[in-house]
Amino acid sequence: MFIEQSDGEIAGVSLELLGAGRELADKLEVPLSGILLGDGVRKLSSRVIGYGADIVYVIDHPVLKNYRTESYMRGVNFLAGKYKPEIFLYGATPNGKDLASAVATDLSTGLTADTTMLDVDVDKRLLEASRPAFGGNIMATILCKKNRPQMATVRPKVMKALPFDETRQGTIIDEEISLREEEMRTKVIDVVKDITKKANLADAHVIVCGGKGIGDAKGLQLIHELANTIGASVGGTRDVIEAGLLPHELQIGQTGETVTPKIYFAIGVSGAIQHVVGMKNSELIIAINSDPHAPIFEVATYGIVGDAYEIVPKLIEQLKQIRVEQGGEVSYV
Numbered sequence: 001m002f003i004e005q006s007d008g009e010i011a012g013v014s015l016e017l018l019g020a021g022r023e024l025a026d027k028l029e030v031p032l033s034g035i036l037l038g039d040g041v042r043k044l045s046s047r048v049i050g051y052g053a054d055i056v057y058v059i060d061h062p063v064l065k066n067y068r069t070e071s072y073m074r075g076v077n078f079l080a081g082k083y084k085p086e087i088f089l090y091g092a093t094p095n096g097k098d099l100a101s102a103v104a105t106d107l108s109t110g111l112t113a114d115t116t117m118l119d120v121d122v123d124k125r126l127l128e129a130s131r132p133a134f135g136g137n138i139m140a141t142i143l144c145k146k147n148r149p150q151m152a153t154v155r156p157k158v159m160k161a162l163p164f165d166e167t168r169q170g171t172i173i174d175e176e177i178s179l180r181e182e183e184m185r186t187k188v189i190d191v192v193k194d195i196t197k198k199a200n201l202a203d204a205h206v207i208v209c210g211g212k213g214i215g216d217a218k219g220l221q222l223i224h225e226l227a228n229t230i231g232a233s234v235g236g237t238r239d240v241i242e243a244g245l246l247p248h249e250l251q252i253g254q255t256g257e258t259v260t261p262k263i264y265f266a267i268g269v270s271g272a273i274q275h276v277v278g279m280k281n282s283e284l285i286i287a288i289n290s291d292p293h294a295p296i297f298e299v300a301t302y303g304i305v306g307d308a309y310e311i312v313p314k315l316i317e318q319l320k321q322i323r324v325e326q327g328g329e330v331s332y333v
């Protein structure tokens, strides 16, 4: 799998992929390998092994300092040609998607984009890459029967990283390719970091998500008040975002953010598949909905059936009381 890094830091999705890849490799009884490309990145190999890899192939080269399609594709294609992997995974980040599509084209193989579930058919040695399809109404499992490697990009935050094990042993293989800056068709002039609120939502420990069932100005005020009381971040379903009640970067779901907080409040949220794919891996889900048959209750840890406009103010009152009793702090541990 492609281990994405920037400024010497491995992307979270690559660590998650190592966890998912470990499971697939064990089923297929093959080693799990990571590809690390960059400038001065060899030192990251021990982390890649500690998170689950057996082998790390490293190409350390100044031309690979910043991600560029051409140079990274050449590195991956060289390694794929030499070691012939059965399966090749990438994080579905902007760079991961860009690289995967370029490699797939060059190697004339298939690519399943934005996967949310992975498995293998051990007998047929086929990767089963599943993702929402047809407007998110069904989950489609996509196979690449004829060409190799079988490739997929995997959405961040849907797989679970293994705990880091510093005692794990693996092999580091240094490789070299000929790359010259003059040959590159693109130059990186500057790298500008994107510091947006999005990161807050993806990293939030507690999220209060408002759906259409509480989707008016009064309802959203309650959502914000509940979030403020417990130090949570606010998110919304697409319906709430499209109604202009919350900004786009706070949308959770298939076409929004994927989140994995410790606690997720789904308030007035029906639990449509396109929403659920973005939050189902939250540790604890508390749903409030007036319809006892709402699909959100199928993924909820705790469900409260009733009118959110009545329940949420009571919840806020009780949580404020707990805060006072705890000396102003709310602990989620």
Ligand SMILES: Cc1cc2nc3c(=O)[nH]c(=O)nc-3n(C[C@H](O)[C@H](O)[C@H](O)COP(=O)(O)OP(=O)(O)OC[C@H]3O[C@@H](n4cnc5c(N)ncnc54)[C@H](O)[C@@H]3O)c2cc1C
Binding pocket: 135, 136, 210, 211, 212, 213, 214, 236, 237, 238, 239, 240, 251, 252, 253, 254, 255, 256, 257, 267, 268, 269, 270, 271, 272, 273, 274, 275, 278, 288, 289, 290, 291, 294, 306, 307, 308, 309
């Ligand atoms: C291609 C595609 C991509 C999509 N991407 C996303 C996405 O990223 N994120 C997303 O969220 N959606 C997405 N959607 C939309 C998705 O299908 C649903 O339409 C949307 O999630 C529904 O939002 P909702 O739960 O807020 O509203 P609804 O489905 O209308 O549900 C409202 C819920 O509130 C309950 N309710 C009503 N009144 C009350 C009350 N007083 N108290 C308590 N409960 C109450 C109702 O019982 C109901 O269950 C996408 C759709 C498509 C086709």
